[in-house]
Amino acid sequence: MADELDVLLEKVADPGLRAELRAAVDKVRAKRNFGLVFESHLPERVRLPEYPVRRGTKVLRRADKSNGPMKVEGVRRGQATVVTDDGTSDTLPVDDLVVVAEFGEPVYPGLTGVGSIQRGGDKPAHVVINAENHHALEMLQFTHAGKVDCIYIDPPYNTGAKDWKYDNNYVDGEDAYRHSKWLAFMERRLVLAKQLLNPDNSVLIVTIDEKEYLRLGLLLQQTFPSSTQQMVSSVINPKGATRSNAFGRTDEYLFFVMNGSASPGPLELGPEWKVARDTRSENLRWAELLRAGTNARRDDRPNLFYPVFLRNTEHGPVFDSIGNVHIGPDWNELVPPSECVAVWPTRSDGSEGNWQVGPGALAKLIDGGYAKIGTWRGGNTAISYLKRGEQEKVEQGLFPVVGKRPDGSIVVDGSGYIPVFVPGTQWRIGAHEAGGPGGTGLLRSMLPERRFPFPKSLYATADAIRFFVADKPDAVILDFFAGSGTTTHAVMGLNRQDGGRRQAIVVTNNEVSADEAKSLTERGFHDGDPEWEALGIFEHITRPRITAAVTGLTPDGAPINGDYKFTDEFPMAEGFEENVEFMKLTYLDPVDVELDRAFAAVAPMLWLRAGGQGSTVAERTDAGGDLLQFAVADRYGVLFDPDRWRDFVAALPAEARTVFVVTDSAAVFAGVAESLPADLAVVRLYENYLTTFAINQGRVS
Numbered sequence: 001m002a003d004e005l006d007v008l009l010e011k012v013a014d015p016g017l018r019a020e021l022r023a024a025v026d027k028v029r030a031k032r033n034f035g036l037v038f039e040s041h042l043p044e045r046v047r048l049p050e051y052p053v054r055r056g057t058k059v060l061r062r063a064d065k066s067n068g069p070m071k072v073e074g075v076r077r078g079q080a081t082v083v084t085d086d087g088t089s090d091t092l093p094v095d096d097l098v099v100v101a102e103f104g105e106p107v108y109p110g111l112t113g114v115g116s117i118q119r120g121g122d123k124p125a126h127v128v129i130n131a132e133n134h135h136a137l138e139m140l141q142f143t144h145a146g147k148v149d150c151i152y153i154d155p156p157y158n159t160g161a162k163d164w165k166y167d168n169n170y171v172d173g174e175d176a177y178r179h180s181k182w183l184a185f186m187e188r189r190l191v192l193a194k195q196l197l198n199p200d201n202s203v204l205i206v207t208i209d210e211k212e213y214l215r216l217g218l219l220l221q222q223t224f225p226s227s228t229q230q231m232v233s234s235v236i237n238p239k240g241a242t243r244s245n246a247f248g249r250t251d252e253y254l255f256f257v258m259n260g261s262a263s264p265g266p267l268e269l270g271p272e273w274k275v276a277r278d279t280r281s282e283n284l285r286w287a288e289l290l291r292a293g294t295n296a297r298r299d300d301r302p303n304l305f306y307p308v309f310l311r312n313t314e315h316g317p318v319f320d321s322i323g324n325v326h327i328g329p330d331w332n333e334l335v336p337p338s339e340c341v342a343v344w345p346t347r348s349d350g351s352e353g354n355w356q357v358g359p360g361a362l363a364k365l366i367d368g369g370y371a372k373i374g375t376w377r378g379g380n381t382a383i384s385y386l387k388r389g390e391q392e393k394v395e396q397g398l399f400p401v402v403g404k405r406p407d408g409s410i411v412v413d414g415s416g417y418i419p420v421f422v423p424g425t426q427w428r429i430g431a432h433e434a435g436g437p438g439g440t441g442l443l444r445s446m447l448p449e450r451r452f453p454f455p456k457s458l459y460a461t462a463d464a465i466r467f468f469v470a471d472k473p474d475a476v477i478l479d480f481f482a483g484s485g486t487t488t489h490a491v492m493g494l495n496r497q498d499g500g501r502r503q504a505i506v507v508t509n510n511e512v513s514a515d516e517a518k519s520l521t522e523r524g525f526h527d528g529d530p531e532w533e534a535l536g537i538f539e540h541i542t543r544p545r546i547t548a549a550v551t552g553l554t555p556d557g558a559p560i561n562g563d564y565k566f567t568d569e570f571p572m573a574e575g576f577e578e579n580v581e582f583m584k585l586t587y588l589d590p591v592d593v594e595l596d597r598a599f600a601a602v603a604p605m606l607w608l609r610a611g612g613q614g615s616t617v618a619e620r621t622d623a624g625g626d627l628l629q630f631a632v633a634d635r636y637g638v639l640f641d642p643d644r645w646r647d648f649v650a651a652l653p654a655e656a657r658t659v660f661v662v663t664d665s666a667a668v669f670a671g672v673a674e675s676l677p678a679d680l681a682v683v684r685l686y687e688n689y690l691t692t693f694a695i696n697q698g699r700v701s
């Protein structure tokens with residue numbers, strides 16, 4: 001095919017056209033040929049409703065989504081002179097315009113606190129950010145590159161029902177490009193997310209349904225080629241969502257992308273986590289002392305061929321003594337002590353085998369009550385024992401010892417034992433039901449008057465995460481499609497169970513639903529208007545839901561009804577002893593940034609990078625308006641004037657682990673970094689904040 005094209009190209013007489021065609025063909029050839037091939041060039045513009053319309057900015061008409069961006073030539077008395085791509089100029093009221101940034105144009109992020117809850121003492125605060133997640137992910141490159149332990153996302157499923165927006169427009173079933181738009185949208189975000197994950201040990205969990213799971217699986221494999229990937233099918237709607245001419249849809253899928261050494265850890269799980277019930281795993285497991293499988297012949301391990309002498313008493317058989325390792329063929333002739341029988345490691349067909357342990361180890365097992373005699377069969381009586389892992393279960397008190405048998409073996413009470421294991425890839429857990437008391441029902445009891453489509457069950461999210469962070473009490477968990485904030489809630493639940501200090505960082509936009517957008521538009525409102533923004537997900541759902549979870553109160557101040565059903569149960573009205581910071585990603589005006597007035601807007605990013613704990617250095621100036629030479633907070637410090645590093649070090653609190661040094665000079669930075677205590681993470685900030693924080697520059701995709 002390639003040759004044929006080349007031959008045809010040679011036939012094009014016009015050299016200019018031939019060159020152009022060749023260039024176009026080369027471009028097509030350079031594209032990916034294998035794997036998932038999709039159109040990724042579609043731009044995503046970002047509306048910046050709070051950004052001032054001024055000369056040089058690009059704008060759209062607020063009310064009309066179909067128009068292309070126009071460049072602002074000048075602004076006078078509330079009127080902007082704009083020029084379209086085809087050169088037509090027009091004068092429009094500034095109020096009718098909204099600034100946009102095209103993909104690839106730098107924008108400058110800032111973070112503004114919009115509220116906080118303090119109930120967790122010195123724990124790191126959970127952070128809930130109202131933002132376009134692509135920009136939030138870029139901002140997080142500064143604060144969390146390589147530091148995130150777990151990302152859990154529940155992205156739009158692209159059902160065709162206007163459940164998400166690409167480039168500010170809802171994507172519906174009629175859109176011929178809806179799959180490639182979805183893939184382009186997801187790929188841009190996953191590439192950024194990958195940079196945030198700890199490469200040595202972290203997990204990315206993505207939920208999805210049958211509409212996009214095949215494409216998502218391939219995209220994940222391409223984006224994380226060296227990670228281990230597994231897909232779990234999880235029943236979230238046991239009754240089945242009706243599908244015409246199709247099977248009812250009962251499940252959805254979770255992709256687990258495990259990086260570095262990450263793997264699901266065994267957890268205490270109830271019997272519903274087994275596809276088939278396995279009662280053996282619910283009790284102590286006594287293993288046969290006679291070895292089976294590999295190395296099970298006498299010749300393989302001659303030192304494990306010895307007799308065990310048993311006596312049968314009126315109470316049952318007992319251990320008498322242990323014989324010596326027997327060398328030679330005549331073992332049958334050995335005479336046991338009086339009243340005893342010798343039990344040899346032989347199989348039912350008479351062939352010679354060996355025991356699992358040597359005579360010394362067996363003696364210890366018998367002393368400890370960890371060896372047991374089976375039903376009396378004379379010299380063929382079976383002997384069993386507890387392997388190390390099972391002995392530990394006894395020693396840890398998981399199986400309390402309640403007595404001893406005549407042979408000295410322990411009798412345990414297994415009624416309170418919950419097995420610890422890694423489950424299979426099919427989950428059918430009642431509490432994971434999306435429409436049940438952990439999902440829609442939970443949200444209804446916390447926010448009685450408000451509706452949010454398809455929240456995840458709290459327990460489904462908590463369980464998915466728990467396999468990877470149960471043993472990481474300081475884990476950082478990110479969700480950049482936070483929706484109603486289930487992930488933050490789940491992390492708080494996990495912390496409560498084990499006293500952990502895990503931190504959830506979640507991002508969601510303040511989108512209204514397609515129906516609401518229509519009705520608001522009909523009433524003359526635009527995005528950016530307070531009436532519109534108040535109904536957005538962040539304002540209307542995420543923030544009040546997380547507030548309700550922490551305080552235990554509904555937005556009306558009433559205690560929330562009901563109990564949580566994590567591994568422990570407790571009233572929802574108790575809330576959680578946690579801290580939360582609500583923030584909004586803002587876009588700085590480059591004019592301000594150049595004037596060095598941006599510090600207040602980047603200050604929360606420094607706090608976040610230093611672990612999101614304790615106080616913040618909020619200002620560049622002191623109360624009198626003079627520029628500070630340095631400033632310190634509970635956990636970090638900012639050195640504005642590197643010459644003052646000695647005073648700065650003296651002022652740093654003992655708990656500080658991060659310092660920011662503001663300088664454009666690499667040499668100055670290196671000098672200061674060397675002089676600072678070695679256990680501090682030293683981060684350089686450029687004097688012009690633009691350089692450190694510019695994002696959206698098309699580094700990806």
Ligand SMILES: C[S@@+](CC[C@H](N)C(=O)[O-])C[C@H]1O[C@@H](n2cnc3c(N)ncnc32)[C@H](O)[C@@H]1O
Nearest residue numbers: 132133154455456481482483484485486508509
């Ligand atoms: C399926 S929902 C997540 C639901 C969530 N797991 C829960 O339990 O509530 C996806 C959310 O991602 C948000 N979202 C979609 N596109 C986004 C974007 N580009 N930036 C930020 N948030 C976005 C939507 O507002 C929506 O609420």
